[in-house]
Amino acid sequence: MGDETRISAPTEVLDRVTQEYYRKALIWCSYDKWTVEESANQLCGCIPDRKMFGHGERNRRLDEAVVSVENKMLADITNGKLQAVQAKRYFGKTFVQSADVIPWALAADISIPDELLQAGAARDRRKDPYCRYTTPYIEALFWIIREFWQGTDVREAPPTETVIEAVRAQFRELSEPEARMLDRVTRHPDARSV
Numbered sequence: 663m664g665d666e667t668r669i670s671a672p673t674e675v676l677d678r679v680t681q682e683y684y685r686k687a688l689i690w691c692s693y694d695k696w697t698v699e700e701s702a703n704q705l706c707g708c709i710p711d712r713k714m715f716g717h718g719e720r721n722r723r724l725d726e727a728v729v730s731v732e733n734k735m736l737a738d739i740t741n742g743k744l745q746a747v748q749a750k751r752y753f754g755k756t757f758v759q760s761a762d763v764i765p766w767a768l769a770a771d772i773s774i775p776d777e778l779l780q781a782g783a784a785r786d787r788r789k790d791p792y793c794r795y796t797t798p799y800i801e802a803l804f805w806i807i808r809e810f811w812q813g814t815d816v817r818e819a820p821p822t823e824t825v826i827e828a829v830r831a832q833f834r835e836l837s838e839p840e841a842r843m844l845d846r847v848t849r850h851p852d853a854r855s856v
Contacts, residue, residue, distance in 0.1 A: 682709075684781060690760070692796050695760060696763060698732050698755075705774060707775040708728070736756070743766070743769075743770075746758060802832070805833075806844060811848060829844060
C-alpha cells in the first residue's frame with residue numbers, strides 16, 4: 663500500500679506530551695489484552711482510556727482516525743486476520759492480545775507512533791516468562807539482577823553510580839532516586855560500601 667492509503671491520526675490534532683504518552687504506553691504494553699478501542703487510540707497516538715467524541719474540530723478529526731482504525735481491526739477480526747480473545751469480566755467488549763496489535767498494524771499499513779513501538783519493544787525485551795504480573799520497578803529489579811549480580815563475585819561489585827546510570831538508560835521512565843532505591847534493594851549487604 664502507498665502512503666496515501668495509510669491510516670494515521672492527523673499530527674496537528676495530537677497535543678500529547680511525548681514522555682507522558684511513552685509512560686502510559688509502557689504501562690499499557692504490560693497488559694495482556696486491549697480492547698479494540700484502546701488499541702485504536704494507542705495506534706493514533708492517544709492514551710488508550712481517553713474519552714471519545716469530545717467537542718470541537720480537533721476532537722472530531724481525532725475520533726475519525728480512531729474509529730477508522732477500530733473499523734479496520736473489527737473487519738480483520740471478522741476476516742480472521744486478527745484474533746479476538748474473550749475477557750472474563752467485560753462481556754460487551756472485543757479484546758485482542760496486546761502483543762498482536764503492533765504486528766497487525768504493520769501488516770495493515772497503519773502508522774504506529776514511535777513511542778508505542780519503543781514501549782512494545784521494551785515489553786518484549788523485559789517480560790519475565792515466569793511472572794505475568796509486572797511493573798516498571800519489578801522489570802528493573804530483575805534486569806539489575808540479570809545484568810549486574812548473577813554470577814558476580816560480591817567482592818567485585820559494580821559501583822553504585824554505574825548501576826544507576828545503566829538503569830536510567832535502560833528504563834527511561836525511572837527517576838534517579840528510583841534507580842538508586844532499586845540499586846540499594848538489589849545490592850548485596852557485603853557490597854554496600856562500593
